[in-house]
Every structure is written in C-alpha cells, then in structure tokens.
Amino acid sequence: MRKALMLLLAICLWSTGASAQVRVTKGMTDASLLDVSGFKASGTGELFRQTLEANLVRSGWFQIITAGRAEFTVVGTAEDSGGNLSVRCEAYNVITRERHFGKSYRSPSADARQMAHRVADEIIKALTGREGISSTKIVMVGNRSGKKELYICDADGQNLRQLTRDNSLSMSPKWSPDARQIVYTSFLSFFPDVYLITLASGERRRIANYPGLNSSAAIAPNGRELALTLSKEGSPGIYIKDLRSGRLTRLTTSRRAAEASPSWAPDGQRLVFVSDVAGSPQLYLINRQGGDPRRITSSGAENVDPDWGSNGFIAYATRVGRQYHVCVLNPETLAFRQISSGSGDFEDPSWAPDGRHIVCTHTVNRRSRLFILDTMSDLRVSLLPDSEAGDWFSPAWSPK
Amino acid sequence: MNNRWLLLVALVLACAFCSTGCKRRQGGLRPGEFGVDPVTGMAGGGDMYAAGWQSDRPENMTFLPDVRFENVLFEYDSTQVASSERAKIEAVADYIRSNQRVGVVVEGHCDERGSREYNMALGERRALAVRAYLIGLGIDGAVIQTKSYGKENPIAFGSDESAWLLNRRAEFVFYNY
Known part of the structure; x- marks a missing residue:
C-alpha cells in the first residue's frame, strides 16, 4: 500500500x-x-x-x-x-x-x-522511484587558506578537497551540464575574468577577459553557450558567448542598470537574471533570443541570486527587513514560498538535481556556513562537519 | 559605431545643458561638465557614462603603489558621484595629465550587504561612473580601466553604517604603460 x-x-x-x-x-x-x-x-x-x-x-x-x-x-x-x-x-x-x-x-x-x-x-x-543525489557533488568558495579558493565535496559533506590554488580571489563557481567542468570568476590575472576548469585533467582555460567586468558565468543546458555579465560596452549587462566560435551576443540592453546572475531555464530557452533597473535588485525573465525582460518578483526589498532548477522552479534569496531568506518561485504563476526559517541570513541557493534539496549559505555574526534545506520538510542540515575550519560561500550543486 | 553615436549624443546633450544650466568658467566649457547627467544634474551613473572601451586591456602594466589618492565614497545602492566627491576625481585627472604614460585602474567596492554577484555589477557601475567623470575631464578612456571587487575587499570591518560608508568606494591604482 x-x-x-x-x-x-x-x-x-x-x-x-x-x-x-x-x-x-x-x-x-x-x-x-x-x-x-x-x-x-x-x-x-x-x-x-x-x-x-x-x-x-x-x-x-x-x-x-x-x-x-x-x-x-x-x-x-x-x-x-x-x-x-x-x-x-x-x-x-x-x-x-x-x-x-x-x-x-x-x-x-x-x-x-x-x-x-x-x-x-x-x-x-x-x-x-526517485533519483538519489548521493553521488552528486557540491562546489563552493572557502577562505580557510586566507584567500578565497574553490573547494569540492560530496553531497554528504565528506571528501572535501581544494580545487584551486590561485592565491587570488575565486568567485561564483557553476557546473557544466555534464558535471565535468566548472566555470568561475577569478582575479588570477589582476582583473576579474571567467575561467573554465576541466575536472578530470585539471586543465584551466580563460574564456572571457574583456575590458571591465567578466563575472557570474553560467553554462547553457546545451553545454555550448555561456551567459555572463560583461561591462565592455559600459553598464554591466548580460551577454551570451558561444564557446566554440567565441561569438558574443548582448542579451540585455538597459544602460542604466547593474545586471548579474543569469541562470538558464532547464530547456535553455529563457534565462532569469538580476537587474536594478527599477531601483532595487529584482529578478527578471528574458528569452534566449533577447527582447524585453519581464519582472517576476514584487515582494521583498531585494530579490537576488536566482538558480533555475531542473524541476522548473527558481530558488533565490529575498531580503525582508534586514534579513535574507531563501524562497522558491514558480516562473509561470509567480507563486512563491519561503523555504528557510530562523535567524541569520540564508542566501545564494542552488538546487540539487533531485529538485527537492537546496544548498545555501547561512550567515550569523559574519560567520558563513553551508546548509542543505529540504523543500518537502523542515529538515535542515549543515553540509560540512563542524570541524571544517573557515567560512564557506557560493555553493553550487552538481547537475548529476 | 554605436558607441560613437552615443558619445556624440551625450556630448551634444551635455553642451546644451551647460550652455543653459551652469556657470561658464574661464576658457569656456569646463571638460568636467561632460560628466554631469543632464537630467538629474548629478555626476556619474547616467547613460553617458556607459561609454565602453574602444581598446583592449593594456598589455604591460607597471603598477605605481606609492601613488595614492583619496577614495571616492558612495551612498547605499548608489552609483552616483556625489558633488562632495568630485574634487577627488579631479585631483586624479590632474595627476594623469601631468605625468607621461600613466594610467589608472578604478576599483569599485560595495558594503557587505547583499548578493555577491549583484555587488560585482554594482561595484563595476561605481568604477564606471568615476571613469566617465575622468573621461569628462578629458582623460583618454583607453588609460582608465575598471575593476570591481564587489563586496569581497572591505577596508572597514564592522556591521554598521560607519563601516559600510567607508566600504562603498572607488579606489585608484596607478600604472605606467
């Protein structure tokens, strides 16, 4: 039964x-x-x-x-x-x-x-009948060496290992759809540039170093394109770069906004991103071909750090008063629900491929740790054992 | 091509604004007035500061760590250069003008609140606003680089407005090319 x-x-x-x-x-x-x-x-x-x-x-x-x-x-x-x-x-x-x-x-x-x-x-x-996530991994930023470097652990928080030794500043890691590569922002060559690491070989390639800002990169579900923030034409906007031809397309056209954090829909036809064109940072949807962005958040002083899950829902962080909480939003109906609860700030969510769990940061008194939230229950567990020293930021759950 | 048009439009607008709205100084139009938004009267943050790079990043940069200028400070969530901060940028322009083969990296920084990725974009807007003001003062955009640190590099620690104010800033790093 x-x-x-x-x-x-x-x-x-x-x-x-x-x-x-x-x-x-x-x-x-x-x-x-x-x-x-x-x-x-x-x-x-x-x-x-x-x-x-x-x-x-x-x-x-x-x-x-x-x-x-x-x-x-x-x-x-x-x-x-x-x-x-x-x-x-x-x-x-x-x-x-x-x-x-x-x-x-x-x-x-x-x-x-x-x-x-x-x-x-x-x-x-x-x-x-459900797919498990026991063999998946989480990439994150850690500061225990005194510099921010990338680290990877298993989904159960074990097997933590350091991925970069840039001795610089590493940010915003994201997985490729095949989970074989990680794209991230590094100040390795003085300026913030976007790099691609192939995990099996350890090879690292710089894939965006335009004048100004190169950041918040996300590889498309087709694995062939990169959405990212560039400021080479002035105000930081969202661009799409074809990884094979190197061809660059400007996706957003506002010249009066700071724009960041593009995240692809599972079918690759739309993206969600952050723009402050209306004054405060909010979430917008845009077609992969461009056109007018549509604002999808109206509640909360700020809505940031979107992650479009394989289940079709967008996880993001919302600021209510002085506190950030993780929410989940249906991009079709715009209905949303707060997932995190309690004191401190819950930010930077990333969906697990099971469409059920979310990893996010939890910051209390400037100490930042990673937590796994369960969208189907109130269960919340610390990702890493408490014995792991340092602060942890910007987690991204592998897609497989 | 597009950018040149925008620049031209911005120039025309700025000229029109200045011919009607602001005091003329000796020697006619002061270059700094190009950096004033004709709509808001504020410096930085408007369309005209969106001038992109016509050039790649410099190949060889020899940094000048001993050359230091005051940080430009910003209001919360703002990318506008406040009038109180303009003299700091003008001092930087004077330094670049009076030295050979000197360029500047404008670093944009934010306070600790909010999304890391969004703050990278916000910090870049701050650096771009200062860059635009420098361009308005007649400095060649090719020798003004921007570099956003978002909220990653605070100089003041503490979670109160006095610390946040110092962290919402643009810093200047000079180089020889």
Whole structure:
C-alpha cells in the first residue's frame, strides 16, 4: 500500500511537472520508517555502512528507526578482505514482505564511500522511484587558506578537497551540464575574468577577459553557450558567448542598470537574471533570443541570486527587513514560498538535481556556513562537519 | 559605431545643458561638465557614462603603489558621484595629465550587504561612473580601466553604517604603460 502510494506520488510529481513541488503536502512526504539494523559490517565495511545510512537519511525519504515497526528494511553485509570490499545488500517492504532490491558488489576498499553512494541511490530508486543525489557533488568558495579558493565535496559533506590554488580571489563557481567542468570568476590575472576548469585533467582555460567586468558565468543546458555579465560596452549587462566560435551576443540592453546572475531555464530557452533597473535588485525573465525582460518578483526589498532548477522552479534569496531568506518561485504563476526559517541570513541557493534539496549559505555574526534545506520538510542540515575550519560561500550543486 | 553615436549624443546633450544650466568658467566649457547627467544634474551613473572601451586591456602594466589618492565614497545602492566627491576625481585627472604614460585602474567596492554577484555589477557601475567623470575631464578612456571587487575587499570591518560608508568606494591604482 505504502509503495503504491509512493509510486502514485512519484507519477503525480512527474506528470504535473513544474507545479507539483509547491503543492506537495506535508503528510504525503513524511519519511518512511527504515530499519537498517540487519546490515552487518566489518573493517572498512563499517565506513560503507555509515555512509550508506547517512545517505539514506539525507535523501529525505527515510527515517532510520531502531525500535518499533519499520516500513522498509535494509539487510546485508559489508566485509573487508585483502584490500577489497564485498557488499551484499537487500531491501524489503516489511509489511508486504516484497523484496524490492538485491545486489552484490565488490570493489577496492578505498572506494568504500563511492560504493555506498551508488548503493544508496539504487535503494532510493528501488523504494521510492526517485533519483538519489548521493553521488552528486557540491562546489563552493572557502577562505580557510586566507584567500578565497574553490573547494569540492560530496553531497554528504565528506571528501572535501581544494580545487584551486590561485592565491587570488575565486568567485561564483557553476557546473557544466555534464558535471565535468566548472566555470568561475577569478582575479588570477589582476582583473576579474571567467575561467573554465576541466575536472578530470585539471586543465584551466580563460574564456572571457574583456575590458571591465567578466563575472557570474553560467553554462547553457546545451553545454555550448555561456551567459555572463560583461561591462565592455559600459553598464554591466548580460551577454551570451558561444564557446566554440567565441561569438558574443548582448542579451540585455538597459544602460542604466547593474545586471548579474543569469541562470538558464532547464530547456535553455529563457534565462532569469538580476537587474536594478527599477531601483532595487529584482529578478527578471528574458528569452534566449533577447527582447524585453519581464519582472517576476514584487515582494521583498531585494530579490537576488536566482538558480533555475531542473524541476522548473527558481530558488533565490529575498531580503525582508534586514534579513535574507531563501524562497522558491514558480516562473509561470509567480507563486512563491519561503523555504528557510530562523535567524541569520540564508542566501545564494542552488538546487540539487533531485529538485527537492537546496544548498545555501547561512550567515550569523559574519560567520558563513553551508546548509542543505529540504523543500518537502523542515529538515535542515549543515553540509560540512563542524570541524571544517573557515567560512564557506557560493555553493553550487552538481547537475548529476 | 554605436558607441560613437552615443558619445556624440551625450556630448551634444551635455553642451546644451551647460550652455543653459551652469556657470561658464574661464576658457569656456569646463571638460568636467561632460560628466554631469543632464537630467538629474548629478555626476556619474547616467547613460553617458556607459561609454565602453574602444581598446583592449593594456598589455604591460607597471603598477605605481606609492601613488595614492583619496577614495571616492558612495551612498547605499548608489552609483552616483556625489558633488562632495568630485574634487577627488579631479585631483586624479590632474595627476594623469601631468605625468607621461600613466594610467589608472578604478576599483569599485560595495558594503557587505547583499548578493555577491549583484555587488560585482554594482561595484563595476561605481568604477564606471568615476571613469566617465575622468573621461569628462578629458582623460583618454583607453588609460582608465575598471575593476570591481564587489563586496569581497572591505577596508572597514564592522556591521554598521560607519563601516559600510567607508566600504562603498572607488579606489585608484596607478600604472605606467
């Protein structure tokens, strides 16, 4: 019954597309009770087990219980032998006794965490029909070295590593649609320029260094174009650069505004961006071919940092009074909902590819940390362990 | 081509404004008056300051760290050069005029409030407003670069108006080319 309901929910969510997310009611998205006490581990298998459990919890679909009757159970073993990890894993519906999932894996013990990410997403898919985000990554800016550099971690906040060592100022990282490249702004060559890093090779290429400002770059869903802010013709506006031919097109034409933060619609046909043409920074939509921008925010003193998610919704930060909060907006109906709550400033949101979670900054007393918000519940978790020193800014969730 | 037209229009407007609206100084039209918005009477921020670069960035820049001039300060969310700040820019123009092969990088900065990316654009508008004022004073736009730091480089720490005021600024960095 539960599974049928979940499947029905999944189908409903899928078939109604963009409008589904906001309409989802609390009861339908309550986490399923999951019993993992039957999963036994030894050696590095314990790292696998812990990672698997944490990933299942962070997915938002499950609540781990140690007593009482669960709806689902995960059983199996993770054993370390001679530098290899052998995993056997099964998932059952406790009520119907139906076996939804059963697989065996073997890989070098050093890959225990990656393996756990993969198994977690397979279990999530089998039990909920949804794509998991356990294997995705988050790129961010950190200042622990004394300079702002790019860092990457896994979606569960582990495996944090430094990506740039520019010893300069790095800003605004964004992923390519294939998650193989990262575009960002760096003052490496004195001026703010846009660079592209290929993760596998580590190669870095400067792709925009026009006179004046080169910033807030975002690669189009087709992977071939770049939207960015340039000021080479004066007032900073939004441009589109063809990455192969280098051809540049000016998208916005206002000469009296500061414009920034273009973010592409999932189909690549429109963009949302920030402009202060009406006095305060607000969100506007514009067609990929140009034309007149349409203002889509009217509430809040400022509306900034838009991120158009794969689910069709735009996450952004709104200023109410002196405080910033993360909101989600339906660009068709312009209905919006505040996602964050509590004290401090919540800013710079980025959607996870599951269309459910959002990573954002949370600043209290000038200390900036990253939080993951769940748009279907009030759950909020710190991305990085508290032991990680430094402030963290401008997170971007990988699209896969 | 487009830019030249805009510049021409701006010049004509500025001339028209100055011939009717402001005092003529000795020697006729003062170049600085080109930097005054004919609509608002304020310096900086209008269309005429949107003059883009006709040139690439300079290839070789030797910085002159010992040459220092006062920072130009801005109101909250504003890119207008206040009349109280104009003398600071005029001093910079005098320095460039009286030295050979000297250029200036105008750095635009913002206070700590708000979006990092938007503040990069806002800081650039501030730098561009100062650049336009310098161009109005007769300095060749090819030797005036802009560089926005957004809110990334505050000089005053603290979350109050006294710190914010000092951080909303344009700084000057000089170079030889």
